[in-house]
Amino acid sequence: MNHDEAKALIREIFADGDVESSRSLELRAHLRQCEACRALYDRWAEAEEVLGEAHASSASAERAWPSVDAVTRPASRRWWLGAAGAAAAALVGLAVWPSEPDGPIVEYGVEISPIQKKFRSTEPAEDQRVVIGRRGRFTLLLRPDVPTTDRLVAAAFWVGEEVTKANFTWARSEQGSIRFEGAAADAVPEPGPWTLVVFVGRDDAEPSLDAVRQLATTTSSSARSEHEFAPSIRKDDRRVFVIPMIVK
């Protein structure tokens, strides 16, 4: 959503009130990134307050409902169907250790809650990316900041408009981290900078294609050390690890 679309939608929400849930969610995602539009949204809300505190609060609650509805319902969309998805699902839960990986083993970052960080779309520097080869496999250790029994349910490579499913296996260590074994071949059509998006959630937590794109474009990428990259964020019922990579 661009700036002009957001401005028009803000006006529509306050003047009309009847806005499709999906557009409302899109607007909220934009407002999280755009300070100017957020300030405009607050001005409309402030103008509304002159009509009365009770009304302003009710109207605000009504505006927020689509996003509350979205984050409180179990995930139901299934874009992950298909042979690759089924195969990956069949492997979930098995502690499968392939032969020695020839890619890097990287200990991954700590989860940070989205309400503790404001996310900006910044392009990570080259030295902040995990370098992997197109052939062979790579291993990541994903560490949620609290122990979780959630499963690794999906992963995708993303760059620009292209999102492709990643083939992977995973297992849980005794320390609670998740060992993710993946391969770029078959998933990444050409070398270059790619982002790997890994979803950890419950059995039925399946991300939508739009969610992958949105998360991949809105994540922060502050690196604290050579082995820590973009922090994972929590979206709906899932923890999401977003890992900038270079595929050589």
Next chain:
Amino acid sequence: MGDRAALRKIYEEVAPDLLRRLRRGFSYFNKAGENRFVKVPSAFDREEILQETFRRFAEAWDKGNYDSARPAAPYVMRIAFFTTLQYTGRQTREIPDEDVEVRWAEAAPPVESAEKKIEKEQRAAQVRAFLQSLGEEDRRICQLRFEEDLSQAKIGQRIGTSRDHVQRALKRLQRRLAEFFEEQGWVREP
């Protein structure tokens, strides 16, 4: 998650009150025993906190940590308190223990400056003048909706008309109000 209809009902009952409280603010004692006051002036931020609060509430319900036989409002307010501290970037030492007492402000927050106070009074006068320029029925509908926060059905009962009629009138009035706000320059892009 439990029952979606039940969640929606709780949301309708609790959310407006929660938003009002966040706007007014609350006080508590942090771990060091210092008294702190927090309010959330931005409507967008309040709605973000509301979203996260209900996400956590739904999760607690799903996991069986919330018993639906208990009143939901105090439970949700408790979650909102801790969510607000985290959202507003409090350091760990500032976040008190679970059993902290929270005092929610009773009244609307005082206006920050004399200039803001004058602006607020002027706006109130301008809105009153605008409402006076409406027809009698529209004026009555506005009063019942904005001052008494009645539902469309209840407004219809009070003035002796159908809910649909009230709904159409409110839509029309909402658009006129938006134009009014724009004419006054209150919603200009910053």
